[in-house]
Amino acid sequence: MDALISAAARALAAGDPLGALDHVALRDDAPALALRGIAMAQLGDFGRAKALVRDAARAFGAQHAVARARCVVAEAEIALASRDLAWPAKTLDAATATLDAYGDRVNAAHARYLAARRLLLIGRLDEAERKLAALDPRPFPPALRAAHELVVAGVALRRLRSGAARAALARAGRAAREAGIPALIAEVESASVALGKPAARMIAHGEEEPILLDEVEKLLTSNRAGGALIVDACRYAIRDANAAVALASRPVLFALARMLGEAWPDDVPRDALVARAFRAKRADESHRARLRVEIGRLRTALGTLASVSATTRGFALAPRHAREVVVLAPPVEGEHAALLAFLSDGQAWSSSALALVLGASQRTVQRSLDSLAAAGKVQPVGEGRARRWMTPPLAGFATALLLPSPFPS
Incomplete structure (x- = not known):
């Protein structure tokens, strides 16, 4: 690994995508393509990020199994960030197995946290908890420890365990500050705010x-x-x-x-x-x-x-x-309350992802989105398959109780 690649990787690890692009923006070799893709994802250009990461995986070739597996994990993270939840979980599982086989435990753990976060988003809490139970976050870097605690807090919020959620968010905050990544610190703070809002x-x-x-x-x-x-x-x-x-x-x-x-x-x-x-x-x-x-x-x-x-x-x-x-x-009710609850996280969702988490047909969800767009409550971003939907958070409310989860026993 040359000096520019190393410098770009350090910048990305510190949450500085522009600094990373300063080092590799003009390069088209496989490592540079992968780093450019991750940088574009951090900047919010998910379409370009996905294309760059896929180009990197092809450029690495079959002889670089670990590098290709890392590209698969990066693509899964981009899909999660862009709320494209229909990506094949088996592909991520295969990449995780490859990383385990070659001793890359940190990236294998990162892949498992991505899978757990996807399970949390679609309401499969038992499976998410089983993923977490198999991981010990203590040996991992601070950023991964923060990711672990965020998933723990998410499960606890959906299970209505406020004490466990608050403790997990406190641990996540300490790990995020230790990592020094502003976006991660902001994510933890945003999750913590929900505990002080009417649920x-x-x-x-x-x-x-x-x-x-x-x-x-x-x-x-x-x-x-x-x-x-x-x-x-x-x-x-x-x-x-x-x-x-x-x-x-x-x-x-x-x-x-x-x-x-x-x-x-x-x-x-x-x-x-x-x-x-x-x-x-x-x-x-x-x-x-x-x-x-x-x-x-x-x-x-x-x-x-x-x-x-x-x-x-x-x-x-x-x-x-x-x-x-x-x-x-629920804090907010109405015909489209569940749909608005998912969109209230401020992320851009695809209609297919919303259909998956709501257990409805994509056509039904699309009709609801069109109705909400006509009322000015949501707005589309992009065109065709790249179209995403988003809305500002519901001010003053925590919407965790609107999301799918089992009735507490």
């Missing part, structure tokens, strides 16, 4: 108040949960201290349960239940008959958690063991 809304006795992630965790896991029946509109489930019922696959039942929970201890008129659960402008006899059927199904689903009784004008919810009913709602 949900609590609705009880007809009153609503925003609550922080710590308070959400306390509501779900502390002694207070033992005294409340919680209608969780963030994960579409109902629970008390003894049991939980998931209703994500039964939206009509959950809509009825939520209305009854918000009105508790009062009842809800039949016409209001019909209008919200069935989206009917006017309730007729067929709607009322259907309502009776769905209320019967809700009674069966709730089991020992609560009963639903008929009143003169409608229906009322009555917890069997809890002393009160609390509704936990």
